[in-house]
Every structure is written in C-alpha cells, then in structure tokens.
Amino acid sequence: MLPLIILTHRFLLFLSNSISSEHGFMIPKTVLVTGGAGYIGSHTVLHLLLAGFKTVVIDNLHNSSQTSILRVKKLAGEFGNNLSFHKADLSDRDVLEQIFVSTKFDAVIHFAGLKAVGESVRRPLLYYNNNLSGAITLLEVMAAHGCKKLVFSSSATVYGWPKEAPCKEEFHLSAVNPYGRTKLIIEEICRDVCSSEQEWKIILLRYFNPVGAHPSGYIGEDPQGVPNNLMPFVQQVAVGKRPALTVFGNDYNTTDGTAVRDYIHVADLADGHVAALLKLDESNTGCEVYNLGSGKGTSVLEMVRAFEQASGKKIPLVIAGRRPGDAEIVYASTEKAERELKWKAKYGIDEMCRDQWNWASKNPYGYGSQEDSTD
Numbered sequence: 001m002l003p004l005i006i007l008t009h010r011f012l013l014f015l016s017n018s019i020s021s022e023h024g025f026m027i028p029k030t031v032l033v034t035g036g037a038g039y040i041g042s043h044t045v046l047h048l049l050l051a052g053f054k055t056v057v058i059d060n061l062h063n064s065s066q067t068s069i070l071r072v073k074k075l076a077g078e079f080g081n082n083l084s085f086h087k088a089d090l091s092d093r094d095v096l097e098q099i100f101v102s103t104k105f106d107a108v109i110h111f112a113g114l115k116a117v118g119e120s121v122r123r124p125l126l127y128y129n130n131n132l133s134g135a136i137t138l139l140e141v142m143a144a145h146g147c148k149k150l151v152f153s154s155s156a157t158v159y160g161w162p163k164e165a166p167c168k169e170e171f172h173l174s175a176v177n178p179y180g181r182t183k184l185i186i187e188e189i190c191r192d193v194c195s196s197e198q199e200w201k202i203i204l205l206r207y208f209n210p211v212g213a214h215p216s217g218y219i220g221e222d223p224q225g226v227p228n229n230l231m232p233f234v235q236q237v238a239v240g241k242r243p244a245l246t247v248f249g250n251d252y253n254t255t256d257g258t259a260v261r262d263y264i265h266v267a268d269l270a271d272g273h274v275a276a277l278l279k280l281d282e283s284n285t286g287c288e289v290y291n292l293g294s295g296k297g298t299s300v301l302e303m304v305r306a307f308e309q310a311s312g313k314k315i316p317l318v319i320a321g322r323r324p325g326d327a328e329i330v331y332a333s334t335e336k337a338e339r340e341l342k343w344k345a346k347y348g349i350d351e352m353c354r355d356q357w358n359w360a361s362k363n364p365y366g367y368g369s370q371e372d373s374t375d
C-alpha cells in the first residue's frame with residue numbers, strides 16, 4: 001500500500017507543478033543569480049535553464065571558477081544560450097545598476113556570500129561587510145528597478161542548537177557564530193523590507209546539508225582549504241589528499257554515538273529553488289520561509305559507510321572529542337515545503353554518495369584539474 005500512496009503523491013506533485021508552469025505568463029522569465037558560479041548556484045542555474053528561464057549570473061569568483069559556468073552552459077545544451085555571466089562584486093553598485101538597466105529581471109536568487117564558518121569567527125568584520133553590504137546593495141538596486149521578488153539562501157544554522165527534532169520553520173531562532181548571525185540578520189532585513197511595502201515577495205530557504213553533484217560528474221563542489229563540512233572532507237580523504245576523517249564525538253545519544261544531520265542532494269536543492277520561484281508568482285504573502293532538507297536524520301558513520309559503498313574506498317577514521325558548538329541531532333521538518341512549494345527531496349544518501357564520488361574521482365583537483373575547451 002505504501003509505495004502506491006507515495007506514487008500517487010508524487011504524481012499529484014508533478015501535476016500541480018506542470019499546471020502552474022503552463023500558465024507561462026505567471027512564471028518569472030528572467031532571473032538574476034548572484035553567486036551562480038558556486039556550488040549550489042551552479043546546479044541551480046542549470047535547473048533554471050532546463051526549466052526554461054533566462055538566467056544572468058553575477059559572481060566575483062572569489063570562491064569559484066568560471067569553468068563551472070562553461071560546464072553549466074554545455075550541460076544545458078540548446079538552453080545554454082539563455083545563460084550570461086558577469087564577473088563582478090555585489091558591492092559594486094555601478095555594475096549592478098548597469099546589469100539592471102540592460103535587463104529586466106522578474107526575480108533574483110541570492111547565493112553570493114562567504115560561508116567559511118571558522119573564518120567568520122576569526123574575521124567577523126570581513127563577513128559582516130561582504131555579506132550584509134552585498135545583500136543591502138542588491139535589495140536597494142532591485143527596489144530602484146522595480147524588481148521585488150527575491151529568493152535568499154538561508155541556512156539551518158539559524159536554528160542554533162535546536163531542542164527538538166525535526167526542526168520546524170516556526171522554531172525559535174538563534175545565531176551561534178558570526179556566519180549564522182549574518183544569515184539571521186539578512187532574514188530579519190527581508191522581513192522588514194516585506195512589511196515596509198506590499199509589493200515585495202521574498203522566500204527564505206533554510207538549507208540543511210547539501211551534498212552530491214550533477215550525475216554527469218561535470219559540476220560539483222570544489223573544496224578549498226580544510227573543509228568544514230563532512231562530505232567535502234570525506235571526498236578529500238577518498239582522493240588521497242588527507243589521511244583520515246576526524247569524527248568529532250562518538251558519545252552522542254544517537255544510534256551509533258555520532259552526530260545526526262539532514263543531508264540533501266544538491267539536485268533536489270536546485271529543484272527547490274525552481275519551486276520557490278514558481279511560488280513567488282502565485283503567492284500574495286510578503287515573506288515566507290521554508291526548510292529544504294530530506295526530512296531524514298543520518299549519522300556520521302552511516303554517511304561514511306554509504307560513501308565507502310559508493311566509492312569502494314576505505315575511509316580511515318580518527319575518533320576525536322566533540323567539537324564545541326556542534327548540536328547532537330538536527331534534521332528538517334519538510335511538511336511546509338511539501339504542502340506549499342509542492343516540492344520534496346527525491347534522492348537518498350546512496351545517490352548523494354554515488355554522485356559525489358563520480359564528480360570527485362573525475363575531478364580530484366576540482367575545477368583546477370582539467371582544461372575546458374570552448375567547443
């Protein structure tokens with residue numbers, strides 16, 4: 001009975017998505033994507049192109065390579081023509097103005113920002129300056145050009161150390177580091193902007209832990225330095241860049257003692273952005289927030305085992321003490337996104353690990369590892 005119910009549910013989701021897409025006039029046709037050369041941005045841009053959107057990317061390439069843009073263009077086939085790229089910093093108001101003068105945007109998706117948690121603790125002003133001024137300049141220029149629809153990448157980090165699982169959107173919010181605080185502040189700015197003027201429609205997406213890559217192995221995450229997150233670290237161990245994975249804490253109150261998180265395939269996350277854009281068009285509420293997660297909790301050891309299976313590589317482990325600041329169990333309630341965005345994650349951890357390994361083994365040095373010709 002259960003598979004049938006799931007099938008019917010999927011089918012209904014599919015139907016409702018395609019009905020709203022058929023009303024072409026309701027769909028934003030041209031989207032500006034800030035930070036579109038980055039990990040989540042590049043996958044989202046690909047899905048936008050394939051869904052028929054014209055897409056303009058602005059990225060300063062501080063933490064990414066233009067190679068990702070070239071590869072997205074290729075993966076998009078005939079739709080690749082609908083992608084254009086500007087190498088620029090968001091704080092450069094003149095460039096942003098020029099882009100808005102030359103193109104009329106229906107909506108903006110804002111990914112651009114610095115996201116290294118450790119660095120945000122050491123260099124808080126850099127983070128506040130880059131992230132807050134970038135977002136504010138963007139909102140001002142959008143307002144000046146009458147573009148008042150925004151999708152913003154927030155993060156599960158705004159739940160702080162949640163007392164309960166799963167995390168619901170209405171939980172109490174708190175910041176546990178400067179990175180989280182910039183997210184929280186930008187969320188608040190968005191709420192204020194929406195209450196100041198009815199025309200604004202903003203969707204805040206709180207991501208859980210994105211992993212995986214496009215199944216082609218052509219685009220993926222390009223970790224720089226010592227990764228802060230589990231899977232980029234595992235990936236570096238698997239390709240021989242690091243000797244072992246350090247597991248922080250095996251005495252948590254979980255099935256195997258290691259911390260539990262919600263991993264989500266980056267392709268599902270990308271689809272969540274397309275769903276959010278469609279929602280912006282039909283909704284009449286100002287500011288809405290949705291969790292984007294799989295809704296399932298997975299322990300560190302479960303994830304490592306799935307990766308070993310997918311890659312055939314042994315991941316040596318070093319067990320260390322708990323890392324200060326880490327929560328025990330965090331995963332998403334996905335009810336609101338399912339109900340209102342008609343979106344639900346399709347992939348499980350086996351597919352996440354398969355695609356992560358496919359990308360990592362083909363690109364052991366990330367985008368630096370091979371030349372891309374332009375043909």
Ligand SMILES: NC(=O)c1ccc[n+]([C@@H]2O[C@H](COP(=O)([O-])OP(=O)(O)OC[C@H]3O[C@@H](n4cnc5c(N)ncnc54)[C@H](O)[C@@H]3O)[C@@H](O)[C@H]2O)c1
Nearest residue numbers: 035038039040059060061062063064089090112113153155
């Ligand atoms: N990856 C995660 O685990 C995760 C989780 C929750 C939220 N997020 C958020 O999602 C967004 C995208 O994350 P990602 O993993 O794709 O990161 P990423 O570093 O791969 O992408 C961010 C992009 O923004 C660009 N950028 C940074 N500052 C800029 C500026 N001032 N002007 C123009 N471009 C600038 C970078 O060059 C990079 O290409 C970030 O805001 C991140 O905080 C990520």
Ligand SMILES: *[C@@H]1O[C@H](CO)[C@@H](O)[C@H](O)[C@H]1NC(C)=O
Nearest residue numbers: 029052053054078079081082
């Ligand atoms: C996107 O590309 C396709 C295929 O080249 C083209 O038919 C379509 O008109 C383009 N869409 C936009 C909005 O330019």
Ligand SMILES: *[C@@H]1O[C@H](CO)[C@@H](O)[C@H](O)[C@H]1NC(C)=O
Nearest residue numbers: 063114115116222223224227
């Ligand atoms: C750059 O991206 C990598 C890979 O996603 C990430 O580990 C790192 O924290 C990012 N650095 C900054 C400064 O955002």
Ligand SMILES: *[C@@H]1O[C@H](CO)[C@@H](O)[C@H](O)[C@H]1NC(C)=O
Nearest residue numbers: 111112113114115131179182
């Ligand atoms: C900065 O803002 C970007 C874009 O909103 C976000 O993805 C990133 O996580 C933020 N980084 C910090 C340190 O707040």
Ligand SMILES: *[C@@H]1O[C@H](CO)[C@@H](O)[C@H](O)[C@H]1NC(C)=O
Nearest residue numbers: 165251252253254255328329
């Ligand atoms: C451990 O978790 C179980 C079930 O999740 C709970 O019933 C129990 O009270 C927890 N123990 C401690 C010490 O928190």
